[in-house]
Amino acid sequence: MSFSAPHLLGIEPLSQADILSVLDLAETYVDLNRGAAKHGDALAGLTQVNMFFEASTRTQASFELAGKRLGADVMNMAMQASSIKKGETLIDTAMTLNAMHPDLLVVRHPQSGAVNLLAEKVNCAVLNAGDGRHEHPTQALLDALTIRREKGRLHRLSIAICGDIAHSRVARSNILLLGKMENRVRLVGPPTLMPAQVAEFGVEVFDDMRAGLDGVDVVMMLRLQRERMDGGFIPSEREYYHRYGLDAEKLSYAAPDAIVMHPGPMNRGVEIDGTLADDINRSVIQEQVEMGVAVRMAAMDLLARGMRARRAA
């Protein structure tokens, strides 16, 4: 098992083999996490720093747990509260970090490309935990693992990604990953929430849920990024829920065994019906969270192996 790049900045540069090596290793960590002694030593002796320039509970907790279960020393830095406010630039931050000799750096940043910039300046492996509207690769990998376990395969599936595509890094990473794995990807949402020239991404675009969900195997809902909306993308939340919120009726257009996914946190009653989200026969939202820890363990393990090999050479 191997991983070609020194960092995990996005899905874009990954090959099919890279993606599969993360998923296969993650499977073993799912077993570990379900066992009695949830502990490995793949990251023993390594220092993992979680730098979140944007508030996050779930992703940060998931990375923290993943690192701890593999024996890393994990430190959390809540950057939105600290030195950035004092005028320190991202490069200064990188220099400061270098002096602390971290091995793994997990970064979330509100601006697209900021994690790439940081990765150029630090001497350790960088994992992108979400940058602006660009990418969120571990989310796409955990979604892929969930789909593979539920559907028994990760190719030739029909997958609908629904909602606020324009503001979503989750959507971009998923479009890239699912495309690389040779699936049919549909995007469903109001035209105001579609990125420009999105049809050129090799996807089918729908502005109607009935047509968009017709016969799909997977329905992936996105959070309506209310905090990012500077207004005017949709007329109201209630009209949005009426036209694009996932409920039992809209789900009935999908294949009978279609699964429902959501990256969380959910706005119940805005993009998804609360009862449906909790329906264990259709919703795999809890499993996504579980897969998240395993995928992040696998990603950090693979990056650490590569780093050790490079350091030894």
Next chain:
Amino acid sequence: MTPILLTHARLIDPEAGTEETGSLLIAGGTISARGSVTPPEGAQVIDCAGKCLAPGIVDIGVKVCEPGERHKESFRTAGMAAAAGGVTTMVTRPDTNPTIDSPETLEFVLRRGNEATPVRFHPMAALTKGRAGREMTEIGFLMDAGAVAFTDCDHVVAEPRVLTRAMTYAQGLGALVVAHPQEPGLSCGAAATSGKFASLRGLPAVSAMAERMGLERDLALVEMTGVRYHADQITTARALPALERARAAGLDVTAGISIHHLTLNELDVGDYRTFFKVKPPLRSEDDRLAMVEAVASGTIDIISSMHTPQDEESKRLPFEEAASGAVALETLLPASLRLYHAGALGLPQLFRALSLNPARRLGLPGGQLAVGAPADLVLFDPDAPFILDRFKLNSKSKNTPFDGARMQGRVLRSFVGGVEVYAREG
């Protein structure tokens, strides 16, 4: 001053649209003879060995960071960069700190410029005070003090009433207004041109349509006021028909473009390379090709560097936050020669856009190779290959998108008023 005779030169004459081998005699600061000239007694003879001799570049829209940010660029370093780039006249921008919006600040700039730069320079002044788009500047006083045009640079005067009044007032004085055509309601906050690339990179983007909207509005006001108008940068194919219509209707309108929009496209940004962040943002390849054609056909009149020095700190930031702009005084000619080498433009055509048209538009002497014209000249080898090293640039700021690029065409000598201001070593 000893006369200088330049022999065996490939004379690029943008006015006549010709290139021919011959000699040029410089005496008393002007071109005093051309063709086959016998050297006068005591003249210095320079054998050009078949290299190109053209009227020096007149560059509209150079930012020299004095006053306010001399650590980014001074008149001295900008002047050295200009001389090394074959730019014999810099027409400077008023978007300094403070803004050049009063005769007093303009006098400071003139004094600094005249004592520090080896090339000619003429300042532009702001159209509105503080470039804030609310009150017009003292256009009359500023013209008396030496302002050659009025511009708020990349700040669009959003309020049509303010712009109308400023244009009307400028028209009365015969002043040239230089505007940045853009609909600010759409372009606000944008760092890229909307399209597949910006969507993939997750960058806030502006539709190419915003440029056409801004231009259409400006042209309507030009029609209303009759002002002399120059669009600083037209970079999208969609804006061209409006320009052509305005010309056909007899409006006094010209348009420019930066060399970056003629030689680079949006994909060059790659992995968030901030040296490629310019304003307006780089466009699609289709637009770039359309603009090269527009320069060839004369729809676009002027090519300029839009020289904008930025220090490392302003550029080493996430793409959205990073400052816009690129230094280009020294790369303007070699980058322009890419268009010549690609077969898109002949050399006389190229120097029409680099030298003759900007000089004419501003009513400056220069841009010509005629007897009696000022001896502002550039001697260059259009074929000499080199790899650009940004740290060898004369500008204080090194933010060029051409770092490491293979280029073809080197400036060998520059003359301003018959005085050699640059000679390439070796």
